[in-house]
Amino acid sequence: MRFVIIGAGRVGLRTARVLREEGHEVTIIERDDAMVRRARNQEFTVVEGDGSQESVLEEAGIKEADALGALTGDLNVNFTASMIAKHHGCRTVMRIDEAYREGIYRKYAEEVDEIIYPERLGAIGAKNALLGGTxxxxxxxxxxxxxxxxxxxxxxxxxxxxxxxxxxxxxxxxxxxxxxxxxxxxxxxxxxxxxxxxxxxxxxxxxxxxxxxxxxxxxxxxxxxxxxxxxxx
The missing domain is CATH 3.30.70.1450 (Regulator of K+ conductance, C-terminal domain)
Structure with a gap:
């Protein structure tokens, strides 16, 4: 399967590693220079830019991807990217950082397939959310x-x-x-x-x-x- 991960921070990079170890194809979107270098040093394909921009998502292959993991610490980026990815037919997993906001985002982001937050769900959980299934x-x-x-x-x-x-x-x-x-x-x-x-x-x-x-x-x-x-x- 093909995945686009936005964010090469702790959650995003660990999720990307788990997916790659299981034989999946992963492309990471990241705008921070240091994080871009770290991901590339680990031999990931990285697109530099803002993951909430459709042109950047298209460069990362969103049209061919099976799922998108919006795993940055920026709620606005994650929300916007998920809406764009859903338009392209992807399964979408959106990260939030505060549990109390989960209800709000579930109400106003009904098209998002999964909402996660790292305090409850780490890299394995994010991977499960991206894959879905039985x-x-x-x-x-x-x-x-x-x-x-x-x-x-x-x-x-x-x-x-x-x-x-x-x-x-x-x-x-x-x-x-x-x-x-x-x-x-x-x-x-x-x-x-x-x-x-x-x-x-x-x-x-x-x-x-x-x-x-x-x-x-x-x-x-x-x-x-x-x-x-x-x-x-």
């Missing part, structure tokens, strides 16, 4: 371990099973379970698994593709490609 990474516990939240689909082989009937690979375990729209809880053995339910799983990267096949219903080839790249989509 699988999201929660944390990398170790180089070979990841905690993921997966949403059951209609195609999942385990749809209709109970927790006690669920057989995950040896190097994966269920940590929490939540019915559709309900809070996550410690799972009980007789809980039924239905479309829209969520499972939080701790898994070794080696078995992530098998876990994805069981819970999300991906084909073997899809799961192998996505898990192999660390993909969460």
């Amino acid at each position: 699988i999201r990474a929660i944390a990398d516990i170790a180089p070979h371990l990841q905690v993921v939240e997966l949403t059951l689909t209609q195609e999942a082989p385990i749809n209709g099973y109970t927790i006690s009937e669920l057989e995950l690979p040896a190097d994966a375990t269920v940590l929490a379970f939540g019915k559709r729209d309900d809070p996550l809880e410690i799972p009980s053995a007789d809980e039924s698994l239905e479309t829209g339910d969520r499972l939080v799983v701790l898994a070794d990267y080696e078995v992530l593709s098998q876990v994805r096949q069981l819970i999300v219903g991906e084909t073997a080839n899809q799961a192998m490609a996505n898990a192999g790249a660390g993909g969460v989509n």
